Amino acid sequence: GESVGLHLPTLSVQEGDNSIINCAYSNSASDYFIWYKQESGKGPQFIIDIRSNMDKRQGQRVTVLLNKTVKHLSLQIAATQPGDSAVYFCAFGGFKTIFGAGTRLFVKA
């Protein structure tokens, strides 16, 4: 079956710095990957997605990079703010959405 994993379980960054959250995935036929943000006690919130025919996609302060050769996905957050503190999940999309293990991001003021 599909699995989606993460390199770093916890990431601590200084406010204003850029954050990079990584995700590795195993063999997959999926063509759709998503990043979600989950704050404590809340449901996941969609951040950005990317399809397998793309290498990069940008949103507001966020960029997702996809390297299909090494099966690696990353989320870059520019000028990280205290409000970005949360757990971030990469997910493997399709009819069902399967979640990776998550990375907790701490933003130090």
Place this chain on the structure above:
Amino acid sequence: GAVVSQHPSWVICKSGTSVKIECRSLDFQATTMFWYRQFPKQSLMLMATSNEGSKATYEQGVEKDKFLINHASLTLSTLTVTSAHPEDSSFYICSAPARGGFTDTQYFGPGTRLTVL
């Protein structure tokens, strides 16, 4: 954007009782909804797919007789945890694709915290 609500937001029950959790799509219709369970400091684990007008499909290892799912309308799915035990204590989250099709973005509910005493 699409909004998914859940009720209740938290519930405490005694061991052996049953608890019903509702998931509603507020401004769109969903022929399919999904139920997840999340234990503390862990990821979301897909439990089952709720299908309007037909039986739910369960992921491997999820007991269908314990987690009853009913998708009564295009905007409502319910999850009933039957004969709940302390190990069922968890954060239950539902989701729905906004357009109800393949690779549509999933919109998640706020979750329901279940504590079984």
